[in-house]
Amino acid sequence: MAVERHPSTSRTGDPGWEVRTATEAEIPDASRVFTTAINIPLEELLGVERDHPVNDPDRILVALDGDRVVGTANSHRFALSVPGGPRPAAGVTGVGVWPTHRRRGVLTALMRHQLADVRARGENLAILWASEGGIYGRHGYGRAAHQHTVAVRRAHAALRPDAPRDPGLTVELAAPADVLPELDRLHRAALTRRPGGFPREGHWWGVRLWMLSRPRPDTSDLRVALVRGPDGALLGSALHRVTTQDGEDGLPAGKVTVHEPIALTPAARTALYEYLFATDLTVETVVVGLPDDDPLPALLADPAQAVRRTTGALWLRLVDVPAALAERSYAHPVDTVIEVADRHAPWNAGRWHLKTDGADTRVEATDTAPDLTVDVAHLGAAHLGRGPLTTRVDAGTAVEHTPGAAARLDTALYTPRAPLCDTGF
Ligand SMILES: CC(=O)SCCNC(=O)CCNC(=O)[C@H](O)C(C)(C)COP(=O)(O)OP(=O)(O)OC[C@H]1O[C@@H](n2cnc3c(N)ncnc32)[C@H](O)[C@@H]1OP(=O)(O)O
Structure with missing residues (x-):
C-alpha cells in the first residue's frame, strides 16, 4: 500500500506523519504501542491473538517517526446489520499513539489514511467502541447505538402479574463452550430483529467469551441459562456470572451479572428473568448491554426501583x-x-x-x-x-x-x- 504523508490538523502543528500498512516486522511494535497507550499488559493482547486470531495483517496501520512506530490503528471486516440487511463495515480498533507523541496529529493522520483504505475495500461504513467520548466525533463518527445497564434488587425483582408465562418452557444451565453452535444460531436469529450487531464469524465467539470470562475476584465462571420449548428448541439464553459477597450482617449478598440476554419470545424472556432473579445467595441482578428499548423495564412490577445507567455506545461513520x-x-x-x-x-x-x-x-x-x-x-x-x-x-x-x-x-x-x-x- 502506498506511503502517504498527511498535513497535521492538530493545534500543535507538527509536520505530517508517514502512515502505511505495517510490515510483518512492525506488527509487534504496533502491539507494543497500542498496549502501552491503552495501559494493558502486552502479554494479555498477545495471548488473545494467539488463542483467537482475528487480525488481518493487511489492515494494521502504523504511523512512523523516522523508522520508529509511534502510532497504530487496526480494523476488521464485519457484516453489520443495518435497515435492509447486513452490509460490510470496518470495525476500527487497536488505536493507540505512543505517549510521548500524543497531541501532535498522529491519530489524525492514521484516521485519514484508514478512511481512504476502508473506502478502497468497498466498506461504506466504519464502526468502533471509543475509549473516550471526546476522540472520534472530530473524525466524523457519531454515537449510533447506546447501551444500558439495569440493576434490579431482589426486593424489587417481581415481574408484572401479566408477564407471559409458559409452563411448557424449561430452563437449563450450561457452560457456553458446550453449547456454542446453538448459541451462535440464536445470536444470528436475534441479529435480524434490530440493527447494530454482526455475526461472530471465525474466532469472534472465542474473543467474546474470553472477554466475559476474565478472572475476577470472588466471581464464578461464565455460565449460560438456556430456555427451551417443549420440543427442545432454544428460545432464549443469558450469559452470566455470580459474584459472592457478604452483607454487613454477614449474610450472603451476592450479585448476578448478566450479559447478552436473548429471547425469541416474550414467554422465554419471562422464564429467563424469573430464573436469574431467583439465584441463591444473591440480592441483586445487574443486566449489562441492553438497548434503549429493551422490554425488561416494561416487565418489572415496579420499574422505578430498577437503577438504569447508560454505559456505552457504538460509534458509526459513513465512509x-x-x-x-x-x-x-x-x-x-x-x-x-x-x-x-x-x-x-x-x-x-x-x-x-x-x-x-x-x-x-x-x-x-x-x-x-x-x-x-x-x-x-x-x-x-x-x-x-x-x-x-x-x-x-x-x-x-x-x-x-x-x-x-x-x-x-x-x-x-x-x-x-x-x-x-x-x-x-
Ligand atoms: C477504537 C479504539 O481503538 S479506542 C482506543 C483509543 N486509544 C486510546 O484511548 C489510547 C490512549 N490514547 C491515545 O493513544 C491517544 O491519545 C489518542 C489515540 C486518543 C489520540 O491520539 P493523538 O495523536 O494525540 O491525537 P491527535 O494529535 O491527532 O488529535 C487530534 C485532535 O483530537 C484531540 N484529541 C485527541 N485525543 C483526545 C481525547 N482523548 N479527548 C479529547 N480530544 C482529543 C486533540 O486535542 C486534537 O485536537 P486539536 O486538533 O484541536 O488540537
Whole structure:
C-alpha cells in the first residue's frame, strides 16, 4: 500500500506523519504501542491473538517517526446489520499513539489514511467502541447505538402479574463452550430483529467469551441459562456470572451479572428473568448491554426501583456517504437534498440528493439548494435509526433550510427497534 504523508490538523502543528500498512516486522511494535497507550499488559493482547486470531495483517496501520512506530490503528471486516440487511463495515480498533507523541496529529493522520483504505475495500461504513467520548466525533463518527445497564434488587425483582408465562418452557444451565453452535444460531436469529450487531464469524465467539470470562475476584465462571420449548428448541439464553459477597450482617449478598440476554419470545424472556432473579445467595441482578428499548423495564412490577445507567455506545461513520445512504432501506419515502460537511473525507463533502420509496433508493450529487446542512458525524449517529437530526437542528449544530426537512428524514431513517451492538472488538 502506498506511503502517504498527511498535513497535521492538530493545534500543535507538527509536520505530517508517514502512515502505511505495517510490515510483518512492525506488527509487534504496533502491539507494543497500542498496549502501552491503552495501559494493558502486552502479554494479555498477545495471548488473545494467539488463542483467537482475528487480525488481518493487511489492515494494521502504523504511523512512523523516522523508522520508529509511534502510532497504530487496526480494523476488521464485519457484516453489520443495518435497515435492509447486513452490509460490510470496518470495525476500527487497536488505536493507540505512543505517549510521548500524543497531541501532535498522529491519530489524525492514521484516521485519514484508514478512511481512504476502508473506502478502497468497498466498506461504506466504519464502526468502533471509543475509549473516550471526546476522540472520534472530530473524525466524523457519531454515537449510533447506546447501551444500558439495569440493576434490579431482589426486593424489587417481581415481574408484572401479566408477564407471559409458559409452563411448557424449561430452563437449563450450561457452560457456553458446550453449547456454542446453538448459541451462535440464536445470536444470528436475534441479529435480524434490530440493527447494530454482526455475526461472530471465525474466532469472534472465542474473543467474546474470553472477554466475559476474565478472572475476577470472588466471581464464578461464565455460565449460560438456556430456555427451551417443549420440543427442545432454544428460545432464549443469558450469559452470566455470580459474584459472592457478604452483607454487613454477614449474610450472603451476592450479585448476578448478566450479559447478552436473548429471547425469541416474550414467554422465554419471562422464564429467563424469573430464573436469574431467583439465584441463591444473591440480592441483586445487574443486566449489562441492553438497548434503549429493551422490554425488561416494561416487565418489572415496579420499574422505578430498577437503577438504569447508560454505559456505552457504538460509534458509526459513513465512509462513503452516497453509497452508505443507497445501501440501506428506509421506513418511509423521502426526497431531499442534504449538504454534508466532512473535513477528513473530502469525497463526501457536498450536496446529495436522496430519493427513496423505502426500498428503491437513489443518491446523486447535485447543485440544488439543500434542505438540510449536517456534519457527516450527524449522519453516522442517525444511520441506525435512532439519532434524530431534529435534535441537532434544535441544538444548532445542523441547519434546516426547508422547514420539516429534518423530521421527514428522521421518519425515513427510523427503525422500529433500537440498535444494539453486543460484541466488543
Ligand atoms: C477504537 C479504539 O481503538 S479506542 C482506543 C483509543 N486509544 C486510546 O484511548 C489510547 C490512549 N490514547 C491515545 O493513544 C491517544 O491519545 C489518542 C489515540 C486518543 C489520540 O491520539 P493523538 O495523536 O494525540 O491525537 P491527535 O494529535 O491527532 O488529535 C487530534 C485532535 O483530537 C484531540 N484529541 C485527541 N485525543 C483526545 C481525547 N482523548 N479527548 C479529547 N480530544 C482529543 C486533540 O486535542 C486534537 O485536537 P486539536 O486538533 O484541536 O488540537
